[in-house]
Amino acid sequence: MLLLLIPLLPFLGFLANAAFGRRLPKSVSGGAACLAMVAAFLVSALVSLPMFGHDPHPVESVIFTWLPSGDLQVPFALRLDQLSTLMILVVTGIGSLIHIYSVGYMHEETDSEYARYFSYLNLFASFMLVLVLGSSFPVMFVGWEGVGLCSYLLIGFYYTKQSASDAGKKAFVVNRVGDFGFLLGMLLVFATFGTLDFQGVAAAAAARAPETAGMGVITIATLLLFLGATGKSAQLPLHIWLPDAMEGPTPVSALIHAATMVTAGVYMIGRNAVLFSHAPMTLEVIAVVGVVTALMAGTIGLVQNDIKRVLAYSTVSQLGYMFLAMGVGAYAAGIFHLYTHAFFKALMFLGSGAVIHALAGEQDMQRMGGLKKYLPVTYWTFLIGALAIAGVPPLAGFFSKDEILFRSMVGTEHGHGSVILWLVGSITALLTAIYMFRLVFLTFHGQPRFAASGGGHDTGHGHGHAASPGQGHDQSHGHHGAPHEAPPSMTIPLIILAIGSVVAGLIGVPQAIGGSNRIEHFLEPAFEVHSPAEAGTQPGTEATSVFVARGEVQSGVTHGEDAVRTEQTLMGLSTLVALVGIAIAGFFWFRRPDGADGVARSSGGLYKLLYNKYYIDEIYDALIVQPIKRLSEGALWKGVDAGLIDGSVNGVGATVRGLSQSLRQLQTGSVRTYAASLFLGVVMILGWYLWT
Amino acid sequence: MVPLTHYLVLSGILFAIGTAGVFLRRNLITVLLSIEIMLNAVNLTFVAVGRQIGTVDGQIITFFVMTVAAAEAAVGLALVIALFRHRETLSPDAFTSLKW
Numbered sequence: 098m099l100l101l102l103i104p105l106l107p108f109l110g111f112l113a114n115a116a117f118g119r120r121l122p123k124s125v126s127g128g129a130a131c132l133a134m135v136a137a138f139l140v141s142a143l144v145s146l147p148m149f150g151h152d153p154h155p156v157e158s159v160i161f162t163w164l165p166s167g168d169l170q171v172p173f174a175l176r177l178d179q180l181s182t183l184m185i186l187v188v189t190g191i192g193s194l195i196h197i198y199s200v201g202y203m204h205e206e207t208d209s210e211y212a213r214y215f216s217y218l219n220l221f222a223s224f225m226l227v228l229v230l231g232s233s234f235p236v237m238f239v240g241w242e243g244v245g246l247c248s249y250l251l252i253g254f255y256y257t258k259q260s261a262s263d264a265g266k267k268a269f270v271v272n273r274v275g276d277f278g279f280l281l282g283m284l285l286v287f288a289t290f291g292t293l294d295f296q297g298v299a300a301a302a303a304a305r306a307p308e309t310a311g312m313g314v315i316t317i318a319t320l321l322l323f324l325g326a327t328g329k330s331a332q333l334p335l336h337i338w339l340p341d342a343m344e345g346p347t348p349v350s351a352l353i354h355a356a357t358m359v360t361a362g363v364y365m366i367g368r369n370a371v372l373f374s375h376a377p378m379t380l381e382v383i384a385v386v387g388v389v390t391a392l393m394a395g396t397i398g399l400v401q402n403d404i405k406r407v408l409a410y411s412t413v414s415q416l417g418y419m420f421l422a423m424g425v426g427a428y429a430a431g432i433f434h435l436y437t438h439a440f441f442k443a444l445m446f447l448g449s450g451a452v453i454h455a456l457a458g459e460q461d462m463q464r465m466g467g468l469k470k471y472l473p474v475t476y477w478t479f480l481i482g483a484l485a486i487a488g489v490p491p492l493a494g495f496f497s498k499d500e501i502l503f504r505s506m507v508g509t510e511h512g513h514g515s516v517i518l519w520l521v522g523s524i525t526a527l528l529t530a531i532y533m534f535r536l537v538f539l540t541f542h543g544q545p546r547f548a549a550s551g552g553g554h555d556t557g558h559g560h561g562h563a564a565s566p567g568q569g570h571d572q573s574h575g576h577h578g579a580p581h582e583a584p585p586s587m588t589i590p591l592i593i594l595a596i597g598s599v600v601a602g603l604i605g606v607p608q609a610i611g612g613s614n615r616i617e618h619f620l621e622p623a624f625e626v627h628s629p630a631e632a633g634t635q636p637g638t639e640a641t642s643v644f645v646a647r648g649e650v651q652s653g654v655t656h657g658e659d660a661v662r663t664e665q666t667l668m669g670l671s672t673l674v675a676l677v678g679i680a681i682a683g684f685f686w687f688r689r690p691d692g693a694d695g696v697a698r699s700s701g702g703l704y705k706l707l708y709n710k711y712y713i714d715e716i717y718d719a720l721i722v723q724p725i726k727r728l729s730e731g732a733l734w735k736g737v738d739a740g741l742i743d744g745s746v747n748g749v750g751a752t753v754r755g756l757s758q759s760l761r762q763l764q765t766g767s768v769r770t771y772a773a774s775l776f777l778g779v780v781m782i783l784g785w786y787l788w789t
Numbered sequence: 790m791v792p793l794t795h796y797l798v799l800s801g802i803l804f805a806i807g808t809a810g811v812f813l814r815r816n817l818i819t820v821l822l823s824i825e826i827m828l829n830a831v832n833l834t835f836v837a838v839g840r841q842i843g844t845v846d847g848q849i850i851t852f853f854v855m856t857v858a859a860a861e862a863a864v865g866l867a868l869v870i871a872l873f874r875h876r877e878t879l880s881p882d883a884f885t886s887l888k889w
Contacts, residue, residue, distance in 0.1 A: 766884075766887045773812060
């Protein structure tokens with residue numbers, strides 16, 4: 098029952114803050130929220146301990162029978178295996194740090210707003226924990242929908258600002274499209290396999306041959322599930338909500354991007370690894386979508402000027418990497434990247450929050466610069482994050498990204514790699530290094546550009562915090578001299594995350610350079626089938642036949658002499674790529690700040706295309722939003738509602754009215770007419786009786 | 790003994806007179822009187838038939854009819870007086886406001 102406590106603690110925090118938060122001082126409401134998260138983290142650590150032992154057994158805890166209906170028996174059950182162990186530690190660990198950071202970041206809100214913020218934050222974490230702990234599709238779906246709801250609430254937190262509430266709605270609607278796919282996929286899985294339990298589905302799928310030829314039912318189901326994943330994890334074509342999600346408070350961005358929400362899609366595929374492995378076509382689609390998204394988002398990130406938007410596109414890009422890994426069957430590598438990414442992306446979002454905090458809500462990097470000496474802690478931690486994401490060894494991002502690139506080249510036993518995937522992935526890695534260090538140089542190095550523009554919040558900059566009436570930073574930090582470092586409640590999480598960004602990758606040092614890739618071996622059982630007899634009530638650790646057998650054969654191949662050399666070569670290359678990227682960024686934005694503008698001017702159309710994010714929002718607007726609007730207004734509103742529905746109701750009224758118009762002529766009001774008709778009536782009735 | 794047929798013929802004549810009165814007279818009091826004549830025509834029939842078949846049922850029903858007629862006359866006349874106060878006339882054609 099300890100498992101239940103993990104999502105329950107943040108949920109209790111949510112209830113407390115939602116019910117009484119308005120009347121509580123900030124220290125109590127914020128403190129309670131943080132306490133709930135930290136407690137959840139401690140419980141998670143406690144229940145995770147056996148998982149790291151010699152003989153890890155998945156633990157299952159059935160809370161109650163949720164949907165007892167004929168063939169469909171869905172218990173509300175939580176299951177802890179290797180994969181969910183990693184996820185709950187990330188969600189509660191990073192989540193706790195973000196909660197603590199928020200105490201400092203949001204301290205200028207009013208008491209009730211503060212409590213509202215923390216109640217949403219707790220609810221978010223709670224749903225995410227249900228999502229990762231759920232032992233079947235429906236339980237996962239509860240969390241899946243819950244994080245969608247919370248993202249809507251938190252992105253639109255400054256709901257008095259039009260752009261924020263629009264962004265919230267956009268996130269919700271776009272997610273809905275994906276959820277639709279997820280739901281259909283789930284129903285198809287139930288129709289095919291007759292169960293919704295992850296273990297049961299995996300066992301049933303393993304009994305079938307992989308659908309190598311053509312589109313089978315598994316392929317369709319997994320494609321639908323993948324559609325759900327693209328919605329939650331912001332992949333093409335449903336990535337459009339994530340950059341707009343920057344309208345929310347900065348710690349929320351960190352929470353959405355690092356610890357919760359966007360990782361859900363990757364996690365879902367990892368959770369159903371066996372199912373996806375049986376649909377090679379889906380895997381190819383996933384790999385291609387992932388790598389294209391990574392490249393596209395990377396190029397967009399290159400030219401954005403809003404500090405948070407650069408990070409947002411960076412997240413989309415990194416998620417593309419994770420999907421690339423999933424698509425070539427390297428599930429462990431994808432989850433590994435998810436885990437390291439959580440550290441450095443949370444670190445960079447919180448760091449950008451500290452910058453925004455110091456500059457009174459300014460988010461435009463063109464009005465930053467030279468912040469290194471004002472915000473030393475932020476600078477150094479941010480730099481570590483940037484080095485980690487760029488893939489400089491031996492920081493966290495290097496190992497995970499490298500594993501993915503290696504796998505995208507050589508493939509795994511489940512999916513093929515190809516040189517093209519590797520090449521595009523490497524180009525994206527180069528772009529990552531460039532845009533990240535562009536961000537670093539523009540923000541922290543060079544001449545300060547913020548003083549000249551007078552704080553920036555009166556320039557009508559559309560998506561800055563500055564336009565928000567609910568934002569306290571303007572009033573108190575507006576014009577009082579130099580930017581100052583954030584309070585300890587904000588810097589301490591930054592430091593912890595920076596340490597994490599350095600060491601987190603060490604659990605996955607590949608064998609090629611003398612490591613043991615512990616994370617891959619740790620996660621391995623989670624991607625395999627447990628024997629059917631045990632799958633139901635007591636999931637054991639005994640993994641069955643096919644996959645292990647094939648896995649061993651394959652790992653024999655991939656860890657042979659050639660593979661080791663390949664891996665070492667690729668590692669050298671990607672380190673080189675990262676350093677070249679940093680050098681390019683340094684050249685353009687550090688040594689010669691005018692050079693970048695020159696390139697932007699000379700490339701003309703391309704720059705504009707990237708700056709406007711490939712016009713995808715505009716295309717969607719023209720292709721989907723406007724037609725729907727026109728259809729709704731022209732046909733549904735004026736045609737169906739006003740014409741058909743109102744028309745039929747009014748028509749019934751008019752008909753009755755017309756009929757009574759002629760009938761009421763009978764009512765003359767003359768007493769004698771009434772008497773005569775009465776008399777005639779009686780005579781006729783009597784006559785009828787007498788005649789018959 | 791007067792045969793039944795004569796009573797019935799008389800009763801029919803009385804009923805016809807009453808009916809004609811109801812339809813043709815232009816005075817509500819006369820109309821009420823005509824209704825009384827019709828009721829009495831029916832009473833006559835009841836009594837005559839009752840005597841013919843040798844029971845008192847006809848007479849009992851007649852008593853009921855007379856009682857109801859008395860009540861009806863009281864209510865009817867009260868209504869007539871109220872209507873007269875309202876319109877200063879007793880012609881039934883004056884009271885046609887109970888229509889569309």
